[in-house]
Amino acid sequence: MAKRRSLLDLEHLSTDDMTGLLRLARRMQRGGPRPLLRRNRIALLFYESSTRTRVSFEFAAKALGATTSVITATASSIEKGESLLDTGYTLRALGTDLIVMRHPSSGAPHVLARNLDIPVVNAGDGLHEHPSQGLLDAYTILRHKKNLKGLRVAIVGDIFHSRVARSATQLLTRFGAHVTLCGPPELCPEIASTLAKNSSVVRHLDPAIRGVDVVMMLRIQKERLAGMNLDIPAYVAAYQLTADKLRIAKKDAIVMHPGPMLRGLEIAGEVADSSQSVIREQVENGVAVRMAILAWCLGAAK
């Protein structure tokens, strides 16, 4: 039987594995549903709310013929105080072959994977990483740009709290793209430039997006802003991506957003709906990318 493995973060995933997953996603998208995982039980363990990640993992698992069960924090024994590991052992005892987990605490999937003998897929851990999102972002970019090498990407907004930014930066810089991280100091500290070799921090929006190939806008994560006094109107004035601002980027630049987006806050509605926006396509590609991840983790990929 082929190797079973977890997907916990992109920082430690080999470049070959990244390439392999992106190719596999392409095959999944072309080929559509197939029963590769019909003998597998997949648990979707969500300690945090989610729409697109949860649904697309569930559709991906079902498209591959797996049996799925969704467990959320508020409708399970988690609410009664069961520990993460005990929940993991319980799911394992129930015959689960793979756990997809979203958790508010950075590193929680790593701890779960270390203690279980089944693969764990990180569907977003705290502020740390969101590897399936990073892969689908790269996949989406590659549908519009020939190559990641030499590409200039700006990620704008709440970098500090963003697992999407961390995963995207890890992957895109690995393939030779340059990533500019942009936001006010409290959301985009200078230290963010240490994330990867080919990344930098630019404080203001105009220089950050000038001439870039990709603009990725991030949501202000109000739920994680504990103690921070962010002046929202000032933020909108300085960082909102408007149609005017978008003209600073390359003519054929694409606009991305991992969602959920707040129209009128970080992004103007007209930009989200413009021909340069690939936001809905990102969601669509998410299913194929997650099919690839599940098949790869369960050793069912050919």
Added chain:
Amino acid sequence: MSAKPKSLLIRNGRVIDPASNIDAEMDILLRDGEVAEVAKKGKTRGSADEKFDARGMIVAPGFIDMHVHLREPGQAHKETIASGTRAAAAGGFTSVCAMPNTNPVNDSAEITAWMLSPERGAIVNVFPIAAATVGSKGQELTDFRGLQKAGAVALTDDGKPILEDEIMRDVLCAAAQVGLPVIQHAEDTRMTAGCSMNAGATAFRLGLRGMPDEAEAAIVERDVKLAAATKARLHVAHISTAGALEAVRKGKREKLAVSCEITPHHFTLIDEDVEARDSLAMYDSRFKMNPPLRSAADREAMLAALADGAIDAIATDHAPHSASEKNAEFEQAPFGITGLETALALAVTHLYREKRITLRRLVELFSATPARLLNLRGRGSLAVGSHADVTIFDPAKRWTYDTEKSASKSKNSPFGGWQLYGKVMATVVDGNIVYRF
């Protein structure tokens, strides 16, 4: 300690006793719980019931750990006074100071006396350090004189800081009156809520909220000012940042009674060690402690201070936690690691062998200075008439730390599997060998 009169001759070792300015091959005769003779090889006059051949070994005053969490009363699933002192003996410590963050908090003469009761089964000397405020809540001062009479050797709210300026000032004033040192856990908790490691590039990459180093420095700076105003003795626990160290140096330049200790993990590891090369090894809570592992620059500042004397003592901050408590999400796992059994070897391996300090200085950091800072009369020295507490170790002996064989009830050490130099060969308390390799 058992008081059976008997004698022990420790022969052929290299005696290092900084307090007596001795570093020579000598024999030591212990009798009736005291050092009876220190003489040139073969020149002791009295007879001995038992002999220990310390050829090739260092014979030092019994080591004193100023900072240990023995977890009793209340958390016997993590450690007991009996198990913790067995780990201390295995680590060469003849005396340990028990921190008051037990359950209930040791803020009374009754609890202090309970800890000192022979029924606890301690095999090394235990010196309780009592809470400075009732319940360590930082509001109302405890009865310092009563605690001192019951056996407390210092005051602290360790585990948390004494945060309020006025309370800290009152604590220092009252402590100065009874002559007890105040030990501060220097952390401005208003800057560290929800944080689980040091602020910096590693924390950013791991998505963990970071404790800024100013949170430590700010408290030490304030406390040094208050120590000047109150003439009290201030001791900074587990110092970890260059900024805090600067404040201690300033206090020392002004001839204030300010001192500090460092843990072995803070002179051995840095925050980058929290990150692993392999995903499955990441977020290992055995690298989570408070204060957190700091930057490489902070560690460098600590090493310099160990050598030049700005740091006074090495203390373990031995903080046992059960496997199920530690094996959890990094942010949820409790702070702290065990340290009694690895302290000497980490000091030998990373300080002495790396030529940062001499063996004499190493011995001083573990014995003479802690005894002086805590006023432990007749300890920290091998002068005739001192307590018969001796630590015998082989600085050249290489060994591998196996947490499964730990005498502690808990195994939460990041040093499991590490090959280290410097092995405790025997620990002698009150003239009795309580640990032998």
